[in-house]
Amino acid sequence: MATLRFNALQETLNRKPIQIEEYKKRSELFAQHVFSDKAMLQYMTKEAYKSVKDAAEFGHKIDRSIADQIAVSMKNWALSKGATHYTHWFQPLTGATAEKHDAFFETLADGNAMELFDGGKLVQQEPDASSFPNGGIRNTFEARGYTAWDPTSAAFIYGTTLCIPTVFVAYTGEALDNKAPLLRALQAIDESATAVCKYFDKNVTKVTATLGWEQEYFLIDKALAASRPDIMMTGRTLLGHSSAKGQQLEDHYFGSIPTRVMNFMRDLEQECMLLGIPVKTRHNEVAPNQFEVAPIFEEANLAVDHNSLLMDVMEKVSQRHNFKVLFHEKPFKGINGSGKHNNWSLSTNTGVNLLSPGKTPMKNLQFLTFFVNTIKAVHDYEELIRASIASASNDHRLGANEAPPAIISVFIGSQLSEVLDELENVTKGKLSPQEKTDLKLNIVGKIPEILLDNTDRNRTSPFAFTGNKFELRAVGSWSNCAGPMTVLNTIIAKQLKDFKKEVDVLIDTKGLKKDEAVFNVLREYIKASKKIRFEGDGYGEAWEKEAKKRGLSNHKTTPEALKAKISKKNIILFEEMGVMNKIEVEARHEIELEEYAKRIQIESRVLGDISRNHVIPIVIQYQNTLIENVKGLKEIFGKDFEQYASEQIDLIKRISNHIAEINSKIEQMTEKRKEANKFKGQKNAEMYCNVVKPFLEEIRYHVDKLELLVDDNLWPLTKYRELLFTR
Numbered sequence: 001m002a003t004l005r006f007n008a009l010q011e012t013l014n015r016k017p018i019q020i021e022e023y024k025k026r027s028e029l030f031a032q033h034v035f036s037d038k039a040m041l042q043y044m045t046k047e048a049y050k051s052v053k054d055a056a057e058f059g060h061k062i063d064r065s066i067a068d069q070i071a072v073s074m075k076n077w078a079l080s081k082g083a084t085h086y087t088h089w090f091q092p093l094t095g096a097t098a099e100k101h102d103a104f105f106e107t108l109a110d111g112n113a114m115e116l117f118d119g120g121k122l123v124q125q126e127p128d129a130s131s132f133p134n135g136g137i138r139n140t141f142e143a144r145g146y147t148a149w150d151p152t153s154a155a156f157i158y159g160t161t162l163c164i165p166t167v168f169v170a171y172t173g174e175a176l177d178n179k180a181p182l183l184r185a186l187q188a189i190d191e192s193a194t195a196v197c198k199y200f201d202k203n204v205t206k207v208t209a210t211l212g213w214e215q216e217y218f219l220i221d222k223a224l225a226a227s228r229p230d231i232m233m234t235g236r237t238l239l240g241h242s243s244a245k246g247q248q249l250e251d252h253y254f255g256s257i258p259t260r261v262m263n264f265m266r267d268l269e270q271e272c273m274l275l276g277i278p279v280k281t282r283h284n285e286v287a288p289n290q291f292e293v294a295p296i297f298e299e300a301n302l303a304v305d306h307n308s309l310l311m312d313v314m315e316k317v318s319q320r321h322n323f324k325v326l327f328h329e330k331p332f333k334g335i336n337g338s339g340k341h342n343n344w345s346l347s348t349n350t351g352v353n354l355l356s357p358g359k360t361p362m363k364n365l366q367f368l369t370f371f372v373n374t375i376k377a378v379h380d381y382e383e384l385i386r387a388s389i390a391s392a393s394n395d396h397r398l399g400a401n402e403a404p405p406a407i408i409s410v411f412i413g414s415q416l417s418e419v420l421d422e423l424e425n426v427t428k429g430k431l432s433p434q435e436k437t438d439l440k441l442n443i444v445g446k447i448p449e450i451l452l453d454n455t456d457r458n459r460t461s462p463f464a465f466t467g468n469k470f471e472l473r474a475v476g477s478w479s480n481c482a483g484p485m486t487v488l489n490t491i492i493a494k495q496l497k498d499f500k501k502e503v504d505v506l507i508d509t510k511g512l513k514k515d516e517a518v519f520n521v522l523r524e525y526i527k528a529s530k531k532i533r534f535e536g537d538g539y540g541e542a543w544e545k546e547a548k549k550r551g552l553s554n555h556k557t558t559p560e561a562l563k564a565k566i567s568k569k570n571i572i573l574f575e576e577m578g579v580m581n582k583i584e585v586e587a588r589h590e591i592e593l594e595e596y597a598k599r600i601q602i603e604s605r606v607l608g609d610i611s612r613n614h615v616i617p618i619v620i621q622y623q624n625t626l627i628e629n630v631k632g633l634k635e636i637f638g639k640d641f642e643q644y645a646s647e648q649i650d651l652i653k654r655i656s657n658h659i660a661e662i663n664s665k666i667e668q669m670t671e672k673r674k675e676a677n678k679f680k681g682q683k684n685a686e687m688y689c690n691v692v693k694p695f696l697e698e699i700r701y702h703v704d705k706l707e708l709l710v711d712d713n714l715w716p717l718t719k720y721r722e723l724l725f726t727r
């Protein structure tokens with residue numbers, strides 16, 4: 001009998017929901033473990049508080065004596081909450097978060113001990129970072145890396161550790177993490193967007209990018225997960241025949257949440273509350289055992305930190321509830337995968353959402369300006385967006401037959417499309433008073449009403465306008481939002497900068513009024529970016545053909561998609577916007593290619609091992625019982641036996657054929673891996689993608705066939721129906 005599998009099933013069936021203590025009011029828990037404004041004001045001098053705020057808002061430097069004061073306040077607050085350690089919390093290019101804990105505890109010369117923490121330790125640390133991916137930056141410069149405090153994201157206590165959000169950079173200044181380029185991109189968009197806002201409102205002095213992510217995930221029982229080496233090693237099932245019932249009845253989406261899962265969610269939400277992660281929404285997703293959690297949106301850097309932290313918290317809390325959480329974009333073949341929608345907008349210090357129309361014609365023109373510029377930016381840099389969401393696991397969604405497709409397009413709904421179509425006809429140069437009025441009142445003016453009853457929904461678009469924000473839906477559930485958010489904010493910052501230049505030229509040299517100039521430039525943008533707009537079904541082959549005709553990219557694999565990151569155009573973009581220099585861009589590209597190849601390499605090895613060492617021995621065992629059976633039938637029936645044994649003989653043959661195929665394909669795959677390993681970078685990734693990866697499906701085909709042939713009692717791998725439907 002397949003002991004591990006059946007023990008795991010038994011264990012799962014015996015589970016009782018883990019009870020949790022629930023607080024009545026979430027708001028009372030909120031940010032209890034965050035060194036928030038409230039906590040700062042309580043623990044800090046006014047002077048220290050002001051310098052933290054200035055640093056966060058204007059990037060002002062904090063001098064050392066103030067840093068010491070801040071550190072002591074932070075320590076006192078942390079100790080009052082039961083913390084014993086502190087860490088610089090950062091996001092290296094592994095995509096996960098990293099932390100190295102140090103105790104506050106120090107011994108003193110007189111033999112006593114004390115809890116100590118000073119400004120130096122707060123502001124800068126030197127983690128032994130040689131084992132983090134750096135794409136050759138650290139070798140090239142023989143520089144060490146250091147972490148530096150990011151005062152825009154508040155410190156928090158996780159467990160008994162004070163976590164200080166930091167950037168991670170080389171001594172030569174190159175970013176070694178996800179946060180540093182994001183902060184630079186956010187700075188760039190602040191500058192560009194604020195300058196454009198001044199056309200409409202002189203009081204705007206700061207523009208913040210906002211992000212509300214929606215995190216999808218699967219939960220499966222811990223014991224079932226542990227019974228599957230593929231899930232444990234790669235985060236997904238490499239094998240497994242589809243179950244008779246999958247998601248075809250569509251009975252899971254928004255259905256009632258099972259008790260064990262509900263307790264996990266409540267527990268998770270309370271942890272999030274303490275950490276200041278404003279989670280608000282929870283529900284079942286489309287696939288069995290698939291769920292979603294979403295917060296109230298926040299400033300983008302904070303939201304990115306919160307998403308990274310959330311993923312970590314989810315793993316810990318799921319353990320408590322005897323679950324394993326799967327973030328992989330496609331854990332189960334034939335079943336919907338997971339994504340992480342990134343809802344994005346821009347918000348001013350005066351409290352205006354720039355992607356939400358206003359009450360006056362001028363406010364609506366402002367909306368239109370940001371709306372059209374966003375579309376234009378996505379048009380100009382669609383390949384870079386595609387590259388920013390590329391990963392081995394996300395390829396299962398984007399390149400394969402699942403939404404959204406690998407083609408980047410923008411959906412805005414039919415009514416806004418009509419508005420843009422009308423604006424294409426705006427007169428060149430000066431506008432007559434009549435036309436101006438007409439534009440402002442009848443065309444742009446009707447936008448607010450349009451959005452009120454905007455029922456247009458298109459679930460297949462990778463980048464959709466959803467009423468008062470854009471939603472980048474192609475981000476992988478496993479990825480760090482920093483990558484796509486860095487790109488999105490950079491390209492829009494660049495676009496707005498160019499827009500401002502063009503409008504100013506029309507005002508200064510052509511004598512156009514501000515609004516005339518804006519209309520004139522927008523008209524040209526609408527025309528120029530038309531091909532990125534698509535309102536139809538993004539799934540179908542028809543769109544692939546149409547997109548090709550339009551000249552849109554359709555990169556189905558990561559090695560293809562990543563090329564855009566190091567194109568001349570995009571390196572110039574990153575350098576111009578001060579987000580990354582050439583070295584940083586190239587280093588990241590190298591790391592991502594390497595990570596891609598490694599992921600496929602691991603999958604390939606794991607598949608070889610499971611097929612050969614777990615599956616085939618069991619299959620042979622079963623085949624032997626068939627052979628015994630045939631021998632017995634022959635003994636009883638003599639030469640008539642074939643009539644009774646034909647089915648078994650056929651099975652024996654089929655099993656042998658599958659075994660032979662599996663073995664030979666594993667051999668070939670191993671050879672191809674050896675060949676691939678002779679190369680580095682692009683070629684290495686391409687070999688893994690085009691030469692090694694196809695074997696994964698080919699081998700799987702035969703193993704999955706065997707699953708249907710072999711005695712269920714013997715089958716060693718927990719089956720799809722058990723993984724997806726046992727709770």
Ligand code: ADP
Pocket residue numbers: 210211212213214294295296297298343344345346353466468469
């Ligand atoms: P759905 O898109 O699933 O219908 P909602 O429209 O309620 O759901 O919003 C989804 C997400 O969008 C939430 O996380 C929400 O906080 C976020 N969101 C709403 N407004 C903004 C905004 N102005 N900027 C960024 N995110 C936003």
Ligand code: MG
Pocket residue numbers: 214341
């Ligand atoms: Mg959504």
